[in-house]
Amino acid sequence: MRPLLFTAALVALLSASGAGARQPEKKTDPKAKVDPKAKDDGAPKFTLKVTTANIRLGAHISGPKVGPDDLKGKVVVVDFWGVNCAPCLAAMPGTAALNAELADFGLVVLGSHAQTAPAEQVKAVAASRGANFSITDNTRVDGGNDFQGIPHVMVFDHTGACVYRGDPRTAETRARLAVGEMLVANAGREKFAAPVAGIVADLKKGQPPALLLPRVVAAQTGAKEPAADAKALLASMTALGQAKLERAQEKAGADPVEAFLLVEKLPAAYKGTPLAKDAAALVAKLKKDKAVAAELAARPALEVVRQFDAQLSARPGSDVASAAEFQKGNADLLKQLKAKVAQMKKTWPDAKATGEAVAIAERYAAAP
Known part of the structure; x- marks a missing residue:
């Protein structure tokens, strides 16, 4: 089990330095102080009289696309964060780890960006912190805007009830408990x-x-x-995994790559179950397909492109990467990025990994 986010000492240090928070709807002052209410002392400070029905999804930026129906019967974590909030960014890898562990068991994480920044910058920053969940712009919870800053996390159980609000450190524990309760109830x-x-x-x-x-x-x-x-x-x-396996089996003939992407993680996620055995058999079969083999071969190159992306996104001016100053100051790295993407386009032109690499290069005006 991976502990979530950051220690109390880190929060205190970052708060003292002035890093952090803002209100999600007003979008003012990206350097505002971290919300003191986010420090959990065991006493409730925010209303819990909200449900998943109150969630209003903002514009999708990156990660899985989530709709209202995807929240029904699931444990939902709404994480309000921002690109200028240091505690938020420190928290994100832990949130991603929690999502990787529990998404196949009914957890849905929504990363609501609550500051003012270009979508491409939000996408790049989230990717650099390992975000593997849905990132949206200003997703809100009607009736739940009684907090003054970020990070702020809401946890909803499978009935839709809000069971926790506040500090991300405690949110992980509450989410784990809610997932367990859901699996037992179901x-x-x-x-x-x-x-x-x-x-x-x-x-x-x-x-x-x-x-x-x-x-x-x-x-x-x-x-x-x-x-x-x-x-x-x-x-x-295993209900969610079984549903994925069935969808993959249906798609295997017409779209083997999509089928593979659906099923490839199931053997590890459900290790020791009959589902894992069936999924492993389908994975082995799909790996023999030429398109799937090309997808797998392209992945190491995509990882290199992602590393370029992480480096470039951290450099000044990356929010306007097409500007002459940014292009000149990062010419060598941009040249390497362009060359790697050109190689991918030539070697694996139809791979989804290549498509992702091209999209990254386009953000930096470096597409071949």
Whole structure:
């Protein structure tokens, strides 16, 4: 389990330096101080009388596209952040790690950019911090704008109720607990027989679902009642993965690359389950396809392009990368970026990885 975000000492240091926060709707003063309310002392300071129905999604910037229907029945984390908020940026890798761990088990993370900045800059900064979740511009929660700065995080459980607001450090714990409660509730059992009851207790404590899956699988081979409970719990824990596998199977013939992207992470996410075995078999089959093989071959080159992107986005003037001053000051790096993307276009012209690389180069006016 990876701890979220940053230590209290770091928050205090950054707050003292004046890094940080702003109101998401008013968008004023990107150098405003970090919200003192975000420091969790155990006492509620924000209204919890909001639900996922109050979420108003802003314009999509990067990451998975999320609609209102994607929030139903899920644990939702709304993370208000900004490119000029140092604590927010320190938090983002931890949020990405949490999303990587729990997205396949029903977590949806929305990164709401709450400061004034060009979309390309927001996209580049988020990518440089490893954001693997939906990044939008000024997503808001109606009735929940009673906070004065960022970072500020809202956690909603699978019923849509807001169960936590405040500091990102505590938000991770609350999100883990909410995911566990959701998986247990979706099993449709009022109570569980031993040894499944012990697994349920661990889920409710926020333990990583992936680590508990082998115990659930093993419990299916016991007595009739616990085996039935284990089967119901396994179905709940693997429901999203099963749906992905079925979509991948449908797409395998017409669009093998899209099918591969859907299924490639399932064997690791659901290790030790029948789902993982079926997904691994499909992955092995799809890797024999020429288009999939090209996609995989292009990935190392894309990683190099992403490294160029991270370096360039951190340099002064990157928000207007086409400006003559930026182009002149970063000529060598831009030349390397252009050459790498040109190589990708020549070698893997139809790969999705190449398309992403071209989009990065275009942001810096360096597309071949």
